[in-house]
Amino acid sequence: MNVMEAIEGRHSVRAFIDKDVSDELLTKVVSAATCAPSWACTRPWIYYVAAGDKLKKIREEYLRLDAEGVEKNNDLFTMPKWPERENNNQLEWGRQRCRVQWNIDPNSTDPAEQARFAEIRKHMREMSTRFFDAPAVIFPCMDKSLHNWALYDMGAASMNIQLAAYENGLGCITAYHMGCYPDVLRRELGIPGNLAVLLGIAIGYKDEESCENRDKAVRTPVNEILTIVR
Numbered sequence: 001m002n003v004m005e006a007i008e009g010r011h012s013v014r015a016f017i018d019k020d021v022s023d024e025l026l027t028k029v030v031s032a033a034t035c036a037p038s039w040a041c042t043r044p045w046i047y048y049v050a051a052g053d054k055l056k057k058i059r060e061e062y063l064r065l066d067a068e069g070v071e072k073n074n075d076l077f078t079m080p081k082w083p084e085r086e087n088n089n090q091l092e093w094g095r096q097r098c099r100v101q102w103n104i105d106p107n108s109t110d111p112a113e114q115a116r117f118a119e120i121r122k123h124m125r126e127m128s129t130r131f132f133d134a135p136a137v138i139f140p141c142m143d144k145s146l147h148n149w150a151l152y153d154m155g156a157a158s159m160n161i162q163l164a165a166y167e168n169g170l171g172c173i174t175a176y177h178m179g180c181y182p183d184v185l186r187r188e189l190g191i192p193g194n195l196a197v198l199l200g201i202a203i204g205y206k207d208e209e210s211c212e213n214r215d216k217a218v219r220t221p222v223n224e225i226l227t228i229v230r
């Protein structure tokens, strides 16, 4: 597999088969992060991985807190309002997901269809709280005092992880929601208090049968995002 094949072939995976990922493979995949560029070689990345019984315990705790309505407390802030272009991109992707994965018309005014839509939204939310039932979750962390430039570096490192996973026959989903109870993660994984947990990257073997893996996210044509001036 060459680099462009990996870049174009990778997609988020939201359903996994019940198969463990070995420590050796997890180490190999996360080692790709160490090759990412960073501001003045500052290498802000630190990773914790939850798997096996530990992940089961964290999952149960997340589900309990969610059921009790405990407020989400991510270490990174979320955008309260997106600019129009990015907001429209999200809406376009969400509508496509409904149609391709769930066969639902998101614009339908039919009450039965709307009820199904509400059910699916609930299901999607629960799946991210369950870490998509993945066998392992990587939690990228960095010092809390670091800011935008380190996040730039962390994103590059995350992409390396996802491409290495793909090349090694694994799938990933990055999800903000998986970092929603960082104190649970700090306690269960021994993450020091000076580290921010950015989010989670669930990793495992793709469930080829699941409708949740049917979607191929929208890509913006390059001519719409590129200006070359000579």
Ligand SMILES: Cc1cc2nc3c(=O)[nH]c(=O)nc-3n(C[C@H](O)[C@H](O)[C@H](O)COP(=O)(O)O)c2cc1C
Binding pocket: 010, 011, 012, 013, 093, 128, 173, 174, 175, 176, 177, 178, 199, 216, 217
């Ligand atoms: C920072 C970040 C946060 C994300 N959070 C979520 C999430 O909470 N739930 C989810 O289903 N996908 C999440 N994703 C995955 C994106 O929806 C996905 O990358 C995007 O739709 C493009 O699809 P692709 O990864 O298949 O190319 C996140 C991705 C990133 C980079």
